[in-house]
Amino acid sequence: MGRVFRLPRRTFLRGAGGVALALPALEIMAPSRAARAGGGASPKFMTSFVGTSIGRNHWPDDDCCGPTYPGDQLTPDNEGAGYDLKHVLSPVGADPWQYHSGFGGNQPAFDVQKELTVVSGLKVPWGPDGDLPPGGRTIKFHYCTVTPQISGTICSDYSEAPHGPTIDQMVVDAIGGGRPALAYRVEAKAAGGNTSAMSWKSNGSGGVSRVDPVVNPRLAWESLFTGFVPPDPAQAAAAAFEIAQRRSVLDLVSGSAERLVARLGHADKIRMEQHLDELRALENKVNGVMPGSAQCEMLTDPGGSWPVTPENGWSNEELRAEVLSDLIHMAFVCDLTNAASLMFGQWKCYLKMGPAIGWDNDLHGYSHFGGSQTGIAPLSDAIAWHIKHFARLIRKCMDTQDVDGVPLIDHTILTMIFEGNVGYDPEADAVGVHSTENMVVLVAGGRGLGLNPGRHIKTDEVHPAAVLLGAAQACGVTDPLGDIDEAFTGL
Amino acid sequence: MRIALPLVVCALPACYSGVGLPSQGDDGAASAASSPGGSGDDGASDGGGDTSTETPAAATHGGLRRLSVGEYDNAVRDLIGDASRPGAVFLPGDALTPFDNEYAQQTPSEALVAAAEKVAIEAGQRLLGEPAKLEELAGCVPTGVEDADCLRGLITRLGRKAFRRPLTAEEVDEYASLLAKGVEAESWHVAAAAVVRGMLQDPNFLYRVEIGEPVPGNPEIVALTDWEIATRLSFFLWRTIPDDALLDLAEDGKLSNEDDVRAAATQMLLDERSREGMEQFHSLWLGFAGGGTEGIRADMVAETNALVRRVVFEEEASWLSLFTSTETFLTPALAEHYGLPAPEGDMPGWVEYGESGRGGLLSHGAVLAWGAKFGDTSPTTRGKEIRERLFCQPIPPPPPGQNTDDPPGGDEPDGCKIDHYAKYREGGCGSCHSLMDGIGFGLENYGADGTWRANDVGKPECEITGDGEVAGVGAFNGPAGLGDLMLSNDGVRACALKQLYRYVSGRAEPDELDAPFLQRLSEMHNGDELNLRALMLDIASSDEMRFRVLGEGE
Structure with a gap:
């Protein structure tokens, strides 16, 4: 089997069903250069998700759980550039900071405010099942807070699956040239299935297929650096042999899948074709060659067995977040993909974060001020922990040059979304944390793609998906995002 | 269709x-x-x-059904003797509904394919360090690097177990082409390890076709x-x-x-594999799969597993006697934790519950961990788990006006727990909470860690009576009382059957095609003690296990 770029079935079907039909096959198959920014750098896009609402309260006041929840711990008071940094955004600033708990002493600040835009006042609308507004959710909060944001489609049931591809997949569909988006999750022990994923792609049959995130850093590392050849001749020879062996085995396994496809009934055939698509994507990756680039390098093998602690216990998510962020960064540096998703935790995340921030209980408990805790401090610290990792990734992209010599962040847009914020909760018919009013999306970078980062932008109930779509359009996406056909243009 | x-x-x-x-x-x-x-x-x-x-x-x-992560690890163990359970480390987790094998939830993904390759590569590498094991799998000792017959022996023997059928001639030839990798590396064992690699990620292994x-x-x-x-x-x-x-x-x-x-x-x-299989079935059904691998939690899982083995296999007793057993299997540490007498000889062993108020599986720490919330038990969640897992009665989501994520107590944090929950039984919430909370309060004498307590946490003035009620079924006190009550209820029998069928079929909700089979099983065992072993044999030998309806496009 030679080095053949094998066309995923869904790519073929997409091409065959649209205007690409008349194009030569190789133009569909080859990595697109059309969307590259000036000088040869291609746009990159990441969506990350934080599995909790943003709480509000004054800290250290103990008036949590009151009727009004004053004092947003994230949303700046001031608009425009130079916005004020509240506790949750401390990692974005220039000065070391500490968790309210004092745990771990000084924490790093990454000085990335000039690259980070805070878009606030967002809203995922809701309504009764059967009569949902575009991109709306049923009033049941947790189940339906992720997919409307990342897909722009309604969520009216408990399956959590969107009705169209998610924004990361839209980006690779538009400019990825067949290279798949990365999908990682930091929370090691999650519920599984749809609950624990944030990426869905078109399945070539009119529906979408869930993209399970990779959780194990070692697997993510090895999957990403498949094509690297070590500089040492002996190691290079061994690596070449290993690649050749993988290619042979994968070719054989794909042959098995192809034979099965031919013998299965309709429903089973679709599933086996999807499996075959993934095998071919893996083959393409193995057949690929790492581009030469001054700053493109194989990161150190994270090693270890990465055990998963049962019952949402702490499974070293601090280091997982660092390694997975580093891999996304290097994937962008090496131009291995144009899009990634990083799910820090599923919705209603029960991750026990004590070893990271020093508070007992879990993230969901923090958000409801449960157990022995009082006040907003644990939740603020927990969200600050997420922002710390997000800011760290922004900083890495600022400190790395793209192939055209400008900072990687200029051609990269990093976004972060949250489950909700305090506001009117239609489920309870009261103010509470189960609201999708007053939501926030963080958008970093993209200066070279036409964005003007570093501001706080207040909106009037814009849909979060419209913000993501606005960012994705800067990367070359032209299609609507689900029901959302009007992108937010203020970025 | x-x-x-x-x-x-x-x-x-x-x-x-x-x-x-x-x-x-x-x-x-x-x-x-x-x-x-x-x-x-x-x-x-x-x-x-x-x-x-x-x-x-x-x-x-x-x-088509993909092996769940648990099944995959068992299969790797039994295929090549690798008990490291690599699937749990690398493969995407399965949704538990409550079982891990609902095929409608299984989606092929890059994470799945990459993880299967990773597991296969590492397993192959481990085998390269044990050349004798590769030869044992092949059933021959290679005469040299180019011993194609011995490699074909491996392919034929291993493939039969991996694919659960003989390989076709074409498949054998394709796998035999990997001999070239061995020749290139000047090692027959490299080729043999490549064969293992291939089979561990072959769809014929990953899926039940x-x-x-x-x-x-x-x-x-x-x-x-x-x-x-x-x-x-x-x-x-x-x-x-x-x-x-x-x-x-x-x-x-x-x-x-x-x-x-x-x-x-x-x-x-x-x-022995049937014992392990039934332990895993019960751990999924009862919701404690992966619930403890060390310390007292591991002892709790061992406690429940021991009861499953005794009831189903050793005594072949009524399946539902799991809920009424008067003895339990304890380590000395767990006995001390529960406040029960230590087993004889200071070794793990069976201990009588006596007058402790405990009884059956619902007294086990592995199960009492259900629904721990805000640092305490949640009577509502415990009741919900029992309704859904043991009575097969799904509880609808809460209506507008109720936020199930807020801690109990609200504006009256100093009151007793039972008083806080009383308000949930009023108005629109009452229709559901009355189905759940009464069950949970009957187990309130037992904390989320399985220990006994007389009062609410930190509130000596709030006595816990252990009085509970399964609405529509009857009143009880404590886990022993609940177990007795369940045993008298036909709904629990029917639910146990349904759960077993879900597990066997990989389908969360049996439909009209499944219903006659379930009905027939129920009638076949009507009036008997519901012996699980007999039930498994009836299912195993049924027509439904040997015939299937064609799907659309077949």
Whole structure:
């Protein structure tokens, strides 16, 4: 089997069903250069998700759980550039900071405010099942807070699956040239299935297929650096042999899948074709060659067995977040993909974060001020922990040059979304944390793609998906995002 | 495609004599033909036995099912002797609904394919460090780097277990082409390890493939081949791949009728793997899978597993006596933790509950951990778990006006817990909370860690009575009382059957095609003690395990 770029079935079907039909096959198959920014750098896009609402309260006041929840711990008071940094955004600033708990002493600040835009006042609308507004959710909060944001489609049931591809997949569909988006999750022990994923792609049959995130850093590392050849001749020879062996085995396994496809009934055939698509994507990756680039390098093998602690216990998510962020960064540096998703935790995340921030209980408990805790401090610290990792990734992209010599962040847009914020909760018919009013999306970078980062932008109930779509359009996406056909243009 | 088989209509007790199926041939030896991949396969030998096909009384769904992570790890262990359980480290986690094998939830993904390759590569590398093990798997010692016959021996032997059928000639040839990698590396074992690599990520290993063979006169169903029946039996009773003995039965055509299958299943239930399989089934059903691997939590899991083994296999007692057992299996540490007498000899052993108020599985720490919330138990969540897992009564989501995520207490944090919860039983919430909270309060004397307590946490003025109620069923006190109450309720019996069927079929919600089978099982065991071992044998030897309805496009 030679080095053949094998066309995923869904790519073929997409091409065959649209205007690409008349194009030569190789133009569909080859990595697109059309969307590259000036000088040869291609746009990159990441969506990350934080599995909790943003709480509000004054800290250290103990008036949590009151009727009004004053004092947003994230949303700046001031608009425009130079916005004020509240506790949750401390990692974005220039000065070391500490968790309210004092745990771990000084924490790093990454000085990335000039690259980070805070878009606030967002809203995922809701309504009764059967009569949902575009991109709306049923009033049941947790189940339906992720997919409307990342897909722009309604969520009216408990399956959590969107009705169209998610924004990361839209980006690779538009400019990825067949290279798949990365999908990682930091929370090691999650519920599984749809609950624990944030990426869905078109399945070539009119529906979408869930993209399970990779959780194990070692697997993510090895999957990403498949094509690297070590500089040492002996190691290079061994690596070449290993690649050749993988290619042979994968070719054989794909042959098995192809034979099965031919013998299965309709429903089973679709599933086996999807499996075959993934095998071919893996083959393409193995057949690929790492581009030469001054700053493109194989990161150190994270090693270890990465055990998963049962019952949402702490499974070293601090280091997982660092390694997975580093891999996304290097994937962008090496131009291995144009899009990634990083799910820090599923919705209603029960991750026990004590070893990271020093508070007992879990993230969901923090958000409801449960157990022995009082006040907003644990939740603020927990969200600050997420922002710390997000800011760290922004900083890495600022400190790395793209192939055209400008900072990687200029051609990269990093976004972060949250489950909700305090506001009117239609489920309870009261103010509470189960609201999708007053939501926030963080958008970093993209200066070279036409964005003007570093501001706080207040909106009037814009849909979060419209913000993501606005960012994705800067990367070359032209299609609507689900029901959302009007992108937010203020970025 | 869903069809109402004319014969399904007949799937009622009147159609059967005992567990037998009148559709058998007179000599009871009617057999589905047994080719590796079913109809139209192209090369490998058929299983033995009669090639005529019996007419089934009933059939149900079938098709492609991916191995769950747990099944995958068991299969790797039994295929190549690698017990490191690598799937749990790398493969995407399964959704628990409550079982891990609901195939509608299984989505092929890059994470799955990459993880399967990773597991396969590492397993191959480990085997390269044990060349003798590779030779044992092959059943030969290679005479040199280019010993193609020995490599084909490995492919044939290992492939039969991995794919649960003989490989076709084409498949053997394809795998044999990996000899070139060994020649290049000047090592036969490199080629052998590459074969293992391939098989561990081959869809024929990752998925349970059921093609079947035509049933004369009935174009809407197919008879599973003996190989496919062996696979169904094995994953049902062992949660892993068939062993050589079971595959030998398939090869000899000895899984083609009810009696043969029952005999095979009877033998399988003597095997340790059936114990492990049933432990895993119960851990998924009762919601403590992965609940503890060390310390006192591991002791709790061992406690529940020991009871499952005793009831199902050692005593072959009523399945539901799990909930009324008067003894429990404790380590000295767990006995101290619970405040029960230590087992004899200061070694793990059975201990009488006596007058402690405990009784049965609902007294176990592994189960009492249900629904721990805000640092304490949640009577509502415990009640919900029991309603849904043990009564098969889904609780609808809370109505507008209720936020289930806020801690109890609200504006009156100093009151007693039972008083806080009393308000939930009023108004619109009451219809659901009355189904749940009464159950939970009957278990309130036991904390989320399984220890006994007389009062609310930190509130000595709030006495816990342990009085509970299963609305519509009756009142009880404590886990022993709840166990007795459950035993008297037909709904619990029906639910246990349904849960077992969900597990066997990989389907969360049985539909109209499944319903007659469930009904028949229920009627077959009506009035008896619901012996799980007998139940498993009835399912294993049923027509539904040997025939399936064709899907759309087949």
